[in-house]
Structures are given as C-alpha cells and as structure tokens.
Amino acid sequence: QKEVEQNSGPLSVPEGAIASLNCTYSDRGSQSFFWYRQYSGKSPELIMSIYSNGDKEDGRFTAQLNKASQYVSLLIRDSQPSDSATYLCAPEPPSGSRLTFGEGTQLTVNP
Amino acid sequence: EAGVAQSPRYKIIEKRQSVAFWCNPISGHATLYWYQQILGQGPKLLIQFQNNGVVDDSQLPKDRFSAERLKGVDSTLKIQPAKLEDSAVYLCASRPTPGQGGIGELFFGEGSRLTVL
Numbered sequence: 001q002k003e004v005e006q007n008s009g010p011l012s013v014p015e016g017a018i019a020s021l022n023c024t025y026s027d028r029g030s031q032s033f034f035w036y037r038q039y040s041g042k043s044p045e046l047i048m049s050i051y052s053n054g055d056k057e058d059g060r061f062t063a064q065l066n067k068a069s070q071y072v073s074l075l076i077r078d079s080q081p082s083d084s085a086t087y088l089c090a091p092e093p094p095s096g097s098r099l100t101f102g103e104g105t106q107l108t109v110n111p
Numbered sequence: 112e113a114g115v116a117q118s119p120r121y122k123i124i125e126k127r128q129s130v131a132f133w134c135n136p137i138s139g140h141a142t143l144y145w146y147q148q149i150l151g152q153g154p155k156l157l158i159q160f161q162n163n164g165v166v167d168d169s170q171l172p173k174d175r176f177s178a179e180r181l182k183g184v185d186s187t188l189k190i191q192p193a194k195l196e197d198s199a200v201y202l203c204a205s206r207p208t209p210g211q212g213g214i215g216e217l218f219f220g221e222g223s224r225l226t227v228l
Contacts, residue, residue, distance in 0.1 A: 004153075032215055034215075034217075043221055043222055044217075049215065088154070101153040102153050
C-alpha cells in the first residue's frame with residue numbers, strides 16, 4: 001500500500017463548479033495534513049493545512065479530515081481557471097520525519 | 112524575508128558525469144529537505160536534515176547520491192555518477208523549528224532542473 005494515494009487525474013471541471021480532490025494515507029498516527037498547489041514549472045506552495053477531524057474553510061477552499069477513515073479531501077468552490085494546477089496531498093507522520101507527498105491530482109478548470 | 116535559494120537552476124550533463132546542487136534555506140529554519148521530482152510525479156523525499164544532522168535518508172540512493180549540511184545552514188546535494196533516470200527537478204525546502212510560529216509549512220526553492228543525456 002502506498003503511503004499516500006490521491007485520486008487519479010487529470011480532473012477537469014467547468015468554471016464555477018466544485019472541484020473535489022481526495023487523498024488517503026497509510027500512517028494512522030499522522031497528525032498534520034497539508035495541501036500544496038503546484039503550477040506547471042513552479043514549486044509547490046501551501047494552500048491549506050488541517051490538524052483536527054472535520055472541516056476547515058479558507059475562502060473558496062475547504063479541507064476535510066477523517067482520521068478514522070485515514071482520508072483527507074480538498075474542495076474548491078467556484079473553481080476558476082487560475083485554479084488549474086496539480087494539487088499535492090502531504091500527511092505528516094507523528095515523528096516529524098518523512099513528509100511524503102502523493103503523486104498529485106492535475107486539475108483543469110475550463111472557462 | 113528572503114526565500115530558499117537554489118543553484119544552478121538548470122544543468123545538462125552526460126551520464127556518468129557528476130553534478131552538485133546548492134541550497135541556502137530561509138534564515139533560522141532548522142529543518143531542510145531535498146526532494147526529487149520526476150515529471151508527472153509528486154516530490155519524493157531524498158533526505159531530511161535537522162540542523163546539521165540527518166533525520167531521514169532512507170530513500171537516498173547512497174551509491175550515487177550524497178548530501179551534507181555543514182554548520183546547519185547551506186546544503187549540497189551531489190550525484191556521482193549520474194544516470195539517465197536522475198533527470199528530474201531537485202527541490203530544496205526548509206521549515207521553521209516547531210514553536211517558532213507558523214503552521215509547519217515547507218518553503219520551497221525554485222528547484223534545480225537536471226537533464227542527463
């Protein structure tokens with residue numbers, strides 16, 4: 001089983017729609033969860049972090065965490081063409097080492 | 112605040128040659144990471160330093176890759192000899208020490224793109 005698995009892409013949504021990105025992880029002890037966005041040819045940048053079960057909202061972005069199911073998701077409401085990028089999920093093990101990224105989900109928002 | 116600096120940005124070498132990448136993290140960041148990102152894949156952790164000590168190097172191909180972080184600041188990643196499959200972007204990232212504030216995010220440099228011919 002991979003340490004981090006993300007829904008396979010590419011994912012294509014129309015402008016204004018909700019984009020749903022999913023991630024499962026294998027280490028039950030993971031406490032911190034990060035979503036990074038990576039534009040083509042650029043480095044990853046943090047867009048959301050979540051530590052507790054439930055939802056965390058920041059503008060158009062909502063992260064959802066379910067530790068019992070070892071599942072974390074990212075919802076993007078009112079998707080914009082500028083949201084077109086690859087989204088990387090990164091759960092952090094409790095030891096603080098081996099911050100592992102998933103393979104990423106490529107999102108395209110069509111005008 | 113200056114970001115993570117990496118050099119060179121681009122490097123083209125032939126297989127079996129050697130190459131070195133340099134990283135200067137954000138001032139005061141104790142943790143430094145080197146990731147390898149092959150086109151179309153997520154970043155793969157090669158090595159993690161805490162100050163000048165190695166925290167994790169389990170995925171570093173030690174027969175050809177080496178890394179050091181002298182004095183707990185700058186870091187160098189070396190590949191010798193390079194193989195075709197080493198063609199990738201090498202990302203350096205740093206992170207503040209827990210308790211220094213922030214939310215634990217990694218700050219990435221612009222990366223060093225390596226092409227092995």
